[in-house]
Each structure stands twice: as structure tokens, then as C-alpha cells.
Amino acid sequence: MKTGVIGLGAMGANMARNLHRAGLLVGVWNRSTRKADAFANETGIKAYPDCASLARASDLLLTCVSRDADLREVVAAASPGLHAGALVVDCSTVRAETAQRIATQLAQDEIDFLDAPVSGGKEGAIAGTLSIMVGGDSEVLNRARPALEAIGQRIVHLGPVGAGQRCKAVNQIMAAGINAAVTEALAFAQAADLPEAALVEVISAGAAGNWFLQHRGLSMLQGHFEPGFKLELHHKDLEIAQAMAKSMDVALPLTQMMLEDYDQLMQAGYGSEDISALFRLKRRT
Ligand code: NAP
Numbered sequence: 001m002k003t004g005v006i007g008l009g010a011m012g013a014n015m016a017r018n019l020h021r022a023g024l025l026v027g028v029w030n031r032s033t034r035k036a037d038a039f040a041n042e043t044g045i046k047a048y049p050d051c052a053s054l055a056r057a058s059d060l061l062l063t064c065v066s067r068d069a070d071l072r073e074v075v076a077a078a079s080p081g082l083h084a085g086a087l088v089v090d091c092s093t094v095r096a097e098t099a100q101r102i103a104t105q106l107a108q109d110e111i112d113f114l115d116a117p118v119s120g121g122k123e124g125a126i127a128g129t130l131s132i133m134v135g136g137d138s139e140v141l142n143r144a145r146p147a148l149e150a151i152g153q154r155i156v157h158l159g160p161v162g163a164g165q166r167c168k169a170v171n172q173i174m175a176a177g178i179n180a181a182v183t184e185a186l187a188f189a190q191a192a193d194l195p196e197a198a199l200v201e202v203i204s205a206g207a208a209g210n211w212f213l214q215h216r217g218l219s220m221l222q223g224h225f226e227p228g229f230k231l232e233l234h235h236k237d238l239e240i241a242q243a244m245a246k247s248m249d250v251a252l253p254l255t256q257m258m259l260e261d262y263d264q265l266m267q268a269g270y271g272s273e274d275i276s277a278l279f280r281l282k283r284r285t
Contacts, residue, residue, distance in 0.1 A: 001024060001146060002057065003026060005027075005063075005064070006028075006078065007092070010230075019062070019147060019151065026057050026058055027046040027048045028040070028048070052080045056081035059087065061078055062091060063090045065092050066233060068094040068095055071098060088102075088106060090117075091151075092117065094240070096165040096166050096244075100162045112137065114135065114136035114164070115161055116132050116148065118152065119133070121211070121229060130151055130152035132148055132155045133158055133165075134155060134156065141155075141157055166244070173252060173254075176258040179278050180257070183281075187284065196222070200221075203217075216275075216276040219276065220277075220279040225274045225279075230273070231266065231275050231277055234262065234275045235271070262278070265278065
């Protein structure tokens with residue numbers, strides 16, 4: 001299946017590299033042409049001048065852009081090039097309703113759609129070991145499997161279009177709690193004057209160990225907050241989760257606290273840093 005990738009950010013560029021290694025990648029498009037040109041120079045894969053011409057060359061179009069409005073924009077731009085029987089797989093994190101609306105629009109032209117948000121961080125995207133939460137028709141998922149297997153290790157079908165995004169909201173609520181716990185505990189550790197590498201090593205191997213501590217623990221203790229996963233994007237995800245929670249009459253007090261902390265950091269100019277920049281608020285100044 002000839003696959004095109006739209007969005008060469010921290011996640012999309014690495015997914016595209018793995019699709020290329022699997023022999024599936026036909027071309028890429030990125031809003032900033034600089035990134036697309038660098039990708040083309042690196043891989044020999046064509047950087048298309050617009051979404052529609054990439055769509056024309058693709059059987060499967062994989063999108064990975066920042067927000068709902070960005071996704072709507074790239075799908076609208078690609079639509080004139082999509083042929084009947086083509087398949088759009090979106091790996092961005094957006095509202096379930098956005099996924100459902102796009103699926104309905106595309107279906108009018110006999111184009112299939114899956115929401116397939118991912119978890120596993122930039123490291124998982126590089127290694128091709130992402131966990132992929134899929135919403136959509138199971139027969140359509142079977143067609144997409146070779147591409148999804150090139151970028152992920154665990155591909156799980158959760159239900160109709162939108163179910164992948166609802167599952168991703170659960171993931172993001174959990175990630176928020178883990179961030180709050182790890183940054184608070186490491187601020188305590190720093191004040192307690194413990195050896196940083198030894199602390200991260202021993203706790204990572206025990207019952208409190210987790211991906212975030214393992215991959216971001218030392219860097220945050222050393223004051224490095226390179227993304228990774230941009231704080232402003234997690235803020236966007238928590239707003240999605242909070243809106244869902246309100247509609248279901250569920251309370252998310254921890255998510256609310258994190259939204260307020262992230263707001264404070266974004267106002268201070270740290271929105272493009274990794275989510276571990278929450279440590280800025282927790283550490284002793
Ligand atoms: P990123 O590094 O900031 O990249 C964002 C990508 O979206 C870039 O290619 C950007 O193009 C493109 N984009 C944004 N707005 C656009 C628009 N209006 N039109 C066209 N392209 C647009 O973000 P990322 O970390 O790869 O995240 C991408 C998605 O995956 C987000 O929804 C995020 O929540 C989700 N996600 C991220 C992670 C993670 O650990 N990073 C993990 C799981 C899921 P430019 O290069 O031109 O800016």
C-alpha cells in the first residue's frame with residue numbers, strides 16, 4: 001500500500017522513516033518546506049508540493065499534525081487528490097467528534113478513515129514501537145495493518161471511529177497524573193540531596209518505575225526540557241479530556257490542576273518545552 005505522510009514533526013517524521021524502512025513510503029508533505037526538503041535529502045523520498053498531489057500518489061494517507069483545526073485543514077487540502085477506495089489514517093490527538101466528522105465527510109467520496117492516535121513518545125516513534133489506539137471499521141483496519149505495523153508494536157481496535165481518540169484521552173489523563181507525581185517526587189529528591197542517576201536507576205526498576213521517570217527523570221533533574229512532547233500539546237489534550245468529562249458528568253480534579261500549572265508555564269513562555277518542564281514549578285528555587 002503506497003503510503004503518504006502529512007506532518008513531519010517529532011512523531012510524524014519518525015513514523016515516516018519507519019514506513020520508508022518498510023518500503024511503504026511514497027512521499028511526504030510538511031507545512032514548513034524546510035523539514036520536508038531535509039527529509040527528502042535524507043531518504044530520497046519525494047517531498048510533494050501540496051497535500052492534494054501527495055494524496056493522488058497515495059493509497060493510504062497518514063496524518064500527524066498538532067490540533068483539530070490543523071487536521072481539518074490538511075484533510076481539506078488533501079481531499080481533491082484522494083481517490084475512491086483510498087484510506088486516511090490520523091495519528092494526531094484530536095477530539096473524537098473531529099474524527100467522526102472527517103470520517104463522515106470522506107465517506108461521501110468512498111474514502112475510508114481510521115482514528116489511530118499513538119502513545120510511546122518520540123522514542124517510541126523512532127523505535128517503531130508505538131502503542132496505537134484504533135477507531136474505525138475492522139476490515140479497514142486490516143488494510144491499514146502493514147503501515148501501522150511499521151510504526152507500532154501494539155495495535156488495538158477499540159470500536160468505531162472516535163473510539164481511538166476516547167482511549168487516547170484516558171491515556172493523557174493518566175500521563176498528567178504521572179507527570180505530577182514524578183516531578184513532585186524528584187523535586188523532593190533534589191532537596192533531600194540524593195545522587196540523581198542512582199535514584200532514577202533504583203526507582204525505575206521498582207514498583208514506582210515508569211516510562212516518564214526512565215526517559216525524562218535525569219534530564220529534568222539536570223534542568224533540560226527539550227521535547228519530547230510539547231507541554232502546549234498536552235495542555236490541548238487535557239482540554240479535550242476535560243470537555244469529555246464535563247459532558248459525562250465525571251470529575252477530573254488532577255487534570256484541572258495540571259491545566260492550571262501548564263497554563264502558568266505557557267504564560268511564562270515554556271509551552272514549546274517538554275511536559276517535564278512542570279519540574280520548573282515543583283523544584284526548590
Ligand atoms: P510537533 O513536533 O509540534 O509537530 C507538529 C506537526 O504538525 C508539524 O509537522 C507541523 O508542521 C504540523 N502542523 C501543525 N499545524 C499545521 C497546520 N495548520 N497545517 C499543516 N501542518 C501543521 O508535534 P508532535 O509531537 O509530532 O505531535 C503531533 C501530534 O501527535 C499531536 O496531536 C500530539 O498531541 C500527538 N502526539 C505527540 C506525542 C509526542 O510525544 N510528541 C506522542 C503522542 C501523540 P510545521 O513543521 O510546519 O510546524
